[in-house]
Amino acid sequence: MGVGHNREVLKGVIPLHFTVSSAQVLHDAREYIRFGLDFFIRRKDHPYLLGLVTNDTCNLACRHCRVANQGQGNMPFQQIQRHLETFYASGARFLYLEGGESYLWRDGDRRLQDIIDFANGLGYLRVHLYTNGTFPLTAQPDFTWVSIDGLAESYRKIRGIPLENVLRNVRNCRQRWGITFVVNTINQYEIKPFLQFIQQEFPQIQVMFFFHTPYYGLDELLLSRKQKESAIAMLLACKDQRLPVLNSQAGLQAMWSGDYPHPTRLFWVVDIEGQYPCCRAFNQPEVCRECGYSTCAEIMLMRGLNPEALLTMLRSL
Ligand code: SF4
Numbered sequence: 001m002g003v004g005h006n007r008e009v010l011k012g013v014i015p016l017h018f019t020v021s022s023a024q025v026l027h028d029a030r031e032y033i034r035f036g037l038d039f040f041i042r043r044k045d046h047p048y049l050l051g052l053v054t055n056d057t058c059n060l061a062c063r064h065c066r067v068a069n070q071g072q073g074n075m076p077f078q079q080i081q082r083h084l085e086t087f088y089a090s091g092a093r094f095l096y097l098e099g100g101e102s103y104l105w106r107d108g109d110r111r112l113q114d115i116i117d118f119a120n121g122l123g124y125l126r127v128h129l130y131t132n133g134t135f136p137l138t139a140q141p142d143f144t145w146v147s148i149d150g151l152a153e154s155y156r157k158i159r160g161i162p163l164e165n166v167l168r169n170v171r172n173c174r175q176r177w178g179i180t181f182v183v184n185t186i187n188q189y190e191i192k193p194f195l196q197f198i199q200q201e202f203p204q205i206q207v208m209f210f211f212h213t214p215y216y217g218l219d220e221l222l223l224s225r226k227q228k229e230s231a232i233a234m235l236l237a238c239k240d241q242r243l244p245v246l247n248s249q250a251g252l253q254a255m256w257s258g259d260y261p262h263p264t265r266l267f268w269v270v271d272i273e274g275q276y277p278c279c280r281a282f283n284q285p286e287v288c289r290e291c292g293y294s295t296c297a298e299i300m301l302m303r304g305l306n307p308e309a310l311l312t313m314l315r316s317l
Protein backbone atom coordinates (compact mmCIF):
# COMPACT_ATOMS: atom_id res chain seq x y z
CA MET A 1 0.00 0.00 0.00
CA GLY A 2 1.52 3.35 -1.02
CA VAL A 3 1.35 6.73 0.63
CA GLY A 4 -1.07 7.82 -2.12
CA HIS A 5 -3.56 5.31 -0.75
CA ASN A 6 -3.14 6.72 2.75
CA ARG A 7 -3.96 10.14 1.38
CA GLU A 8 -7.23 8.87 -0.10
CA VAL A 9 -8.28 7.17 3.12
CA LEU A 10 -7.63 10.22 5.25
CA LYS A 11 -9.15 12.74 2.85
CA GLY A 12 -12.20 14.39 4.41
CA VAL A 13 -11.28 13.34 7.94
CA ILE A 14 -8.70 16.04 8.54
CA PRO A 15 -8.04 19.13 6.40
CA LEU A 16 -6.25 17.85 3.29
CA HIS A 17 -3.17 20.09 3.44
CA PHE A 18 -2.45 18.76 6.92
CA THR A 19 -3.38 15.17 6.05
CA VAL A 20 -1.08 14.90 3.05
CA SER A 21 1.96 16.27 4.77
CA SER A 22 1.51 14.35 8.02
CA ALA A 23 0.76 11.05 6.26
CA GLN A 24 3.76 11.55 4.06
CA VAL A 25 6.07 12.46 6.92
CA LEU A 26 4.97 9.37 8.86
CA HIS A 27 5.31 7.13 5.85
CA ASP A 28 8.74 8.46 4.95
CA ALA A 29 10.02 8.21 8.53
CA ARG A 30 8.84 4.63 8.80
CA GLU A 31 10.34 3.71 5.43
CA TYR A 32 13.68 5.39 6.11
CA ILE A 33 13.94 3.45 9.37
CA ARG A 34 13.07 0.22 7.58
CA PHE A 35 15.62 1.03 4.87
CA GLY A 36 18.32 1.75 7.45
CA LEU A 37 17.67 -1.49 9.32
CA ASP A 38 17.54 -3.64 6.18
CA PHE A 39 20.48 -2.00 4.42
CA PHE A 40 22.94 -1.41 7.27
CA ILE A 41 21.97 -3.76 10.10
CA ARG A 42 20.15 -6.81 8.72
CA ARG A 43 22.14 -6.44 5.50
CA LYS A 44 19.36 -7.85 3.37
CA ASP A 45 20.30 -8.39 -0.25
CA HIS A 46 17.29 -7.14 -2.13
CA PRO A 47 16.85 -4.28 -4.62
CA TYR A 48 16.99 -0.87 -2.90
CA LEU A 49 17.41 1.27 -5.96
CA LEU A 50 15.75 0.94 -9.35
CA GLY A 51 17.15 2.52 -12.52
CA LEU A 52 14.24 2.73 -14.94
CA VAL A 53 15.07 3.29 -18.61
CA THR A 54 11.83 4.87 -19.75
CA ASN A 55 12.81 5.41 -23.38
CA ASP A 56 15.78 5.16 -25.71
CA THR A 57 14.74 8.15 -27.80
CA CYS A 58 17.20 11.02 -27.67
CA ASN A 59 17.76 14.32 -29.42
CA LEU A 60 21.57 13.95 -29.20
CA ALA A 61 24.11 11.50 -30.61
CA CYS A 62 26.92 11.67 -28.07
CA ARG A 63 30.26 10.24 -29.02
CA HIS A 64 30.33 7.60 -26.27
CA CYS A 65 26.70 6.51 -26.44
CA ARG A 66 25.22 3.41 -27.99
CA VAL A 67 21.99 3.15 -26.06
CA ALA A 68 20.14 6.02 -27.75
CA ASN A 69 17.70 5.58 -30.62
CA GLN A 70 18.12 1.82 -30.89
CA GLY A 71 14.49 1.33 -31.83
CA GLN A 72 13.10 0.53 -28.38
CA GLY A 73 11.10 3.76 -28.24
CA ASN A 74 9.02 4.57 -25.17
CA MET A 75 8.17 2.08 -22.46
CA PRO A 76 4.35 2.14 -22.18
CA PHE A 77 3.03 3.79 -19.00
CA GLN A 78 1.29 0.56 -17.95
CA GLN A 79 4.55 -1.36 -18.15
CA ILE A 80 6.28 1.40 -16.16
CA GLN A 81 3.56 1.17 -13.50
CA ARG A 82 3.99 -2.61 -13.29
CA HIS A 83 7.77 -2.34 -12.89
CA LEU A 84 7.45 0.36 -10.25
CA GLU A 85 4.93 -1.73 -8.30
CA THR A 86 6.95 -4.94 -8.58
CA PHE A 87 10.20 -3.37 -7.47
CA TYR A 88 8.50 -1.42 -4.70
CA ALA A 89 7.08 -4.73 -3.43
CA SER A 90 10.55 -6.27 -3.47
CA GLY A 91 12.00 -3.42 -1.42
CA ALA A 92 13.16 -0.69 -3.84
CA ARG A 93 12.62 2.80 -2.38
CA PHE A 94 14.89 4.92 -4.58
CA LEU A 95 14.17 5.48 -8.24
CA TYR A 96 16.52 6.77 -10.95
CA LEU A 97 14.79 7.70 -14.19
CA GLU A 98 17.03 7.53 -17.22
CA GLY A 99 16.94 7.27 -21.02
CA GLY A 100 17.63 8.07 -23.84
CA GLU A 101 16.55 11.56 -22.90
CA SER A 102 13.97 11.28 -20.15
CA TYR A 103 12.17 14.51 -21.13
CA LEU A 104 11.28 12.88 -24.47
CA TRP A 105 9.33 10.03 -22.89
CA ARG A 106 5.63 10.00 -23.71
CA ASP A 107 2.68 7.66 -23.90
CA GLY A 108 -0.45 9.35 -25.27
CA ASP A 109 -1.09 12.30 -22.96
CA ARG A 110 1.30 10.98 -20.34
CA ARG A 111 4.55 12.80 -19.74
CA LEU A 112 7.56 12.45 -17.46
CA GLN A 113 5.81 14.14 -14.52
CA ASP A 114 3.15 11.40 -14.56
CA ILE A 115 5.84 8.79 -13.87
CA ILE A 116 7.28 10.88 -11.05
CA ASP A 117 3.81 11.39 -9.55
CA PHE A 118 3.02 7.70 -9.80
CA ALA A 119 6.30 6.74 -8.09
CA ASN A 120 5.70 9.30 -5.34
CA GLY A 121 2.18 8.01 -4.86
CA LEU A 122 3.46 4.44 -4.52
CA GLY A 123 5.81 5.57 -1.78
CA TYR A 124 9.24 5.76 -3.41
CA LEU A 125 11.29 7.91 -1.04
CA ARG A 126 13.39 9.64 -3.65
CA VAL A 127 13.03 10.04 -7.40
CA HIS A 128 16.13 11.16 -9.28
CA LEU A 129 16.14 12.14 -12.92
CA TYR A 130 19.03 11.95 -15.39
CA THR A 131 18.85 14.32 -18.33
CA ASN A 132 21.11 15.80 -20.99
CA GLY A 133 19.73 19.20 -19.97
CA THR A 134 18.70 20.34 -23.43
CA PHE A 135 15.04 20.78 -22.45
CA PRO A 136 13.67 23.24 -19.88
CA LEU A 137 13.90 21.47 -16.52
CA THR A 138 10.22 21.65 -15.69
CA ALA A 139 9.63 18.21 -14.11
CA GLN A 140 9.66 17.96 -10.32
CA PRO A 141 11.78 15.01 -9.20
CA ASP A 142 13.62 15.19 -5.88
CA PHE A 143 16.92 15.66 -7.66
CA THR A 144 17.95 16.25 -11.28
CA TRP A 145 21.33 15.13 -12.64
CA VAL A 146 22.44 17.04 -15.71
CA SER A 147 25.19 15.56 -17.91
CA ILE A 148 27.82 18.21 -18.52
CA ASP A 149 31.20 16.76 -19.28
CA GLY A 150 33.48 19.50 -20.38
CA LEU A 151 33.95 23.16 -21.21
CA ALA A 152 32.85 24.52 -24.56
CA GLU A 153 35.15 22.70 -27.01
CA SER A 154 35.25 19.33 -25.25
CA TYR A 155 31.55 19.46 -24.60
CA ARG A 156 30.84 20.05 -28.27
CA LYS A 157 33.22 17.24 -29.28
CA ILE A 158 31.46 14.80 -26.96
CA ARG A 159 27.84 15.92 -27.28
CA GLY A 160 27.81 17.70 -30.63
CA ILE A 161 26.01 20.85 -29.44
CA PRO A 162 27.01 24.17 -27.83
CA LEU A 163 27.31 24.02 -24.04
CA GLU A 164 25.19 27.16 -23.83
CA ASN A 165 22.12 25.11 -24.89
CA VAL A 166 22.31 23.39 -21.52
CA LEU A 167 23.59 26.28 -19.41
CA ARG A 168 20.52 28.39 -20.19
CA ASN A 169 18.27 25.59 -18.89
CA VAL A 170 20.19 25.00 -15.67
CA ARG A 171 20.31 28.76 -15.02
CA ASN A 172 16.50 28.68 -14.95
CA CYS A 173 16.32 25.52 -12.86
CA ARG A 174 14.49 26.13 -9.55
CA GLN A 175 14.89 22.62 -8.12
CA ARG A 176 17.75 20.64 -6.62
CA TRP A 177 20.21 19.60 -9.27
CA GLY A 178 23.78 18.44 -9.75
CA ILE A 179 26.15 17.60 -12.58
CA THR A 180 27.43 14.26 -13.84
CA PHE A 181 30.78 14.44 -15.62
CA VAL A 182 32.16 11.31 -17.29
CA VAL A 183 35.96 11.56 -17.52
CA ASN A 184 37.38 10.34 -20.84
CA THR A 185 40.39 10.98 -23.08
CA ILE A 186 38.81 14.16 -24.47
CA ASN A 187 38.06 16.00 -21.23
CA GLN A 188 40.65 14.47 -18.84
CA TYR A 189 42.75 17.66 -18.64
CA GLU A 190 39.77 19.93 -18.02
CA ILE A 191 38.78 18.71 -14.60
CA LYS A 192 40.10 21.65 -12.62
CA PRO A 193 39.09 24.47 -15.00
CA PHE A 194 35.66 22.88 -15.28
CA LEU A 195 35.23 22.81 -11.50
CA GLN A 196 36.41 26.42 -11.22
CA PHE A 197 33.90 27.43 -13.88
CA ILE A 198 31.05 25.61 -12.11
CA GLN A 199 32.00 27.06 -8.73
CA GLN A 200 31.91 30.55 -10.17
CA GLU A 201 28.74 30.14 -12.25
CA PHE A 202 26.72 27.90 -9.89
CA PRO A 203 28.16 28.24 -6.39
CA GLN A 204 25.85 25.67 -4.75
CA ILE A 205 26.23 22.94 -7.33
CA GLN A 206 28.26 19.74 -6.90
CA VAL A 207 29.75 17.54 -9.61
CA MET A 208 29.70 13.74 -9.50
CA PHE A 209 32.53 12.28 -11.56
CA PHE A 210 32.28 9.01 -13.43
CA PHE A 211 34.84 7.40 -15.69
CA HIS A 212 34.27 6.21 -19.21
CA THR A 213 33.27 2.51 -19.05
CA PRO A 214 33.98 0.21 -22.03
CA TYR A 215 30.43 -1.13 -22.21
CA TYR A 216 30.85 -1.84 -25.91
CA GLY A 217 34.50 -2.83 -26.01
CA LEU A 218 37.72 -0.89 -25.63
CA ASP A 219 37.60 2.40 -27.45
CA GLU A 220 39.56 5.63 -27.81
CA LEU A 221 37.66 7.30 -24.95
CA LEU A 222 38.86 4.85 -22.28
CA LEU A 223 41.59 6.24 -20.01
CA SER A 224 44.79 4.22 -19.66
CA ARG A 225 45.70 3.19 -16.11
CA LYS A 226 48.17 6.05 -15.98
CA GLN A 227 45.63 8.58 -17.24
CA LYS A 228 43.05 7.35 -14.76
CA GLU A 229 45.56 7.63 -11.94
CA SER A 230 46.31 11.24 -12.94
CA ALA A 231 42.62 12.10 -13.20
CA ILE A 232 41.91 10.68 -9.75
CA ALA A 233 44.91 12.49 -8.28
CA MET A 234 43.57 15.72 -9.81
CA LEU A 235 40.11 15.11 -8.37
CA LEU A 236 41.54 14.46 -4.92
CA ALA A 237 43.59 17.66 -5.16
CA CYS A 238 40.51 19.60 -6.28
CA LYS A 239 38.56 18.25 -3.31
CA ASP A 240 41.34 19.46 -1.02
CA GLN A 241 41.01 22.89 -2.61
CA ARG A 242 37.27 22.86 -1.86
CA LEU A 243 36.24 22.72 -5.48
CA PRO A 244 32.79 21.11 -5.86
CA VAL A 245 33.69 17.41 -6.26
CA LEU A 246 30.82 15.38 -4.81
CA ASN A 247 32.60 11.99 -4.89
CA SER A 248 34.07 11.00 -1.56
CA GLN A 249 37.80 10.61 -1.22
CA ALA A 250 37.29 6.92 -0.40
CA GLY A 251 35.00 6.56 -3.42
CA LEU A 252 37.63 8.02 -5.73
CA GLN A 253 40.28 5.74 -4.30
CA ALA A 254 37.95 2.78 -4.80
CA MET A 255 37.53 3.77 -8.44
CA TRP A 256 41.27 3.39 -8.76
CA SER A 257 41.75 0.19 -6.77
CA GLY A 258 38.46 -1.48 -7.73
CA ASP A 259 38.39 -2.56 -4.11
CA TYR A 260 34.66 -2.50 -3.35
CA PRO A 261 32.03 -5.22 -3.79
CA HIS A 262 30.81 -5.10 -7.38
CA PRO A 263 28.79 -5.93 -9.35
CA THR A 264 25.90 -5.85 -6.91
CA ARG A 265 22.29 -6.96 -6.70
CA LEU A 266 21.34 -4.05 -4.45
CA PHE A 267 20.32 -1.97 -7.44
CA TRP A 268 18.67 -2.99 -10.67
CA VAL A 269 18.14 -1.55 -14.10
CA VAL A 270 15.00 -2.19 -16.11
CA ASP A 271 14.50 -1.35 -19.76
CA ILE A 272 11.85 -2.33 -22.25
CA GLU A 273 13.62 -5.61 -22.94
CA GLY A 274 14.57 -6.90 -19.53
CA GLN A 275 15.84 -6.51 -15.97
CA TYR A 276 19.50 -6.47 -14.97
CA PRO A 277 21.20 -6.40 -11.57
CA CYS A 278 23.65 -3.48 -11.26
CA CYS A 279 23.62 -2.42 -14.93
CA ARG A 280 23.12 -3.81 -18.37
CA ALA A 281 26.76 -5.02 -18.40
CA PHE A 282 26.14 -7.52 -15.58
CA ASN A 283 27.92 -10.81 -16.27
CA GLN A 284 30.69 -9.12 -18.23
CA PRO A 285 33.63 -9.23 -15.79
CA GLU A 286 35.95 -7.51 -18.25
CA VAL A 287 33.61 -4.48 -18.24
CA CYS A 288 33.09 -4.55 -14.46
CA ARG A 289 36.86 -4.48 -13.97
CA GLU A 290 36.91 -1.11 -15.74
CA CYS A 291 33.63 0.10 -14.23
CA GLY A 292 33.51 3.87 -14.03
CA TYR A 293 30.10 4.11 -12.37
CA SER A 294 31.20 5.88 -9.21
CA THR A 295 27.75 5.83 -7.60
CA CYS A 296 28.12 2.05 -7.29
CA ALA A 297 31.35 2.48 -5.31
CA GLU A 298 29.81 5.21 -3.12
CA ILE A 299 26.77 3.07 -2.29
CA MET A 300 28.87 0.02 -1.45
CA LEU A 301 31.19 2.10 0.72
CA MET A 302 28.17 3.65 2.38
CA ARG A 303 26.95 0.15 3.20
CA GLY A 304 30.30 -0.43 4.87
CA LEU A 305 29.48 2.69 6.97
CA ASN A 306 32.23 4.79 5.44
CA PRO A 307 31.33 8.23 6.90
CA GLU A 308 32.51 10.20 3.89
CA ALA A 309 30.50 8.05 1.46
CA LEU A 310 27.49 8.40 3.76
CA LEU A 311 27.84 12.17 3.61
CA THR A 312 28.19 12.11 -0.19
CA MET A 313 24.98 10.13 -0.57
CA LEU A 314 23.11 12.35 1.93
CA ARG A 315 24.13 15.47 0.02
CA SER A 316 22.54 14.14 -3.14
CA LEU A 317 19.38 12.64 -1.65
S1 SF4 B 1 22.21 12.40 -24.16
FE1 SF4 B 1 22.50 10.42 -23.14
S2 SF4 B 1 21.15 8.99 -24.20
FE2 SF4 B 1 21.36 10.81 -25.50
S3 SF4 B 1 22.99 10.30 -26.92
FE3 SF4 B 1 23.90 11.40 -25.18
S4 SF4 B 1 24.55 9.82 -23.72
FE4 SF4 B 1 23.14 8.87 -25.20
Ligand code: SF4
Pocket: 213, 262, 263, 264, 277, 278, 279, 280, 281, 282, 283, 287, 288, 289, 291, 292, 293, 296
Ligand atom coordinates in the same frame (compact mmCIF):
# COMPACT_ATOMS: atom_id res chain seq x y z
S1 SF4 C 1 30.06 -3.17 -11.75
FE1 SF4 C 1 27.86 -2.95 -12.10
S2 SF4 C 1 27.63 -0.85 -12.93
FE2 SF4 C 1 29.78 -1.45 -13.16
S3 SF4 C 1 29.95 -2.30 -15.22
FE3 SF4 C 1 29.62 -4.03 -13.78
S4 SF4 C 1 27.43 -4.38 -13.81
FE4 SF4 C 1 27.77 -2.32 -14.66
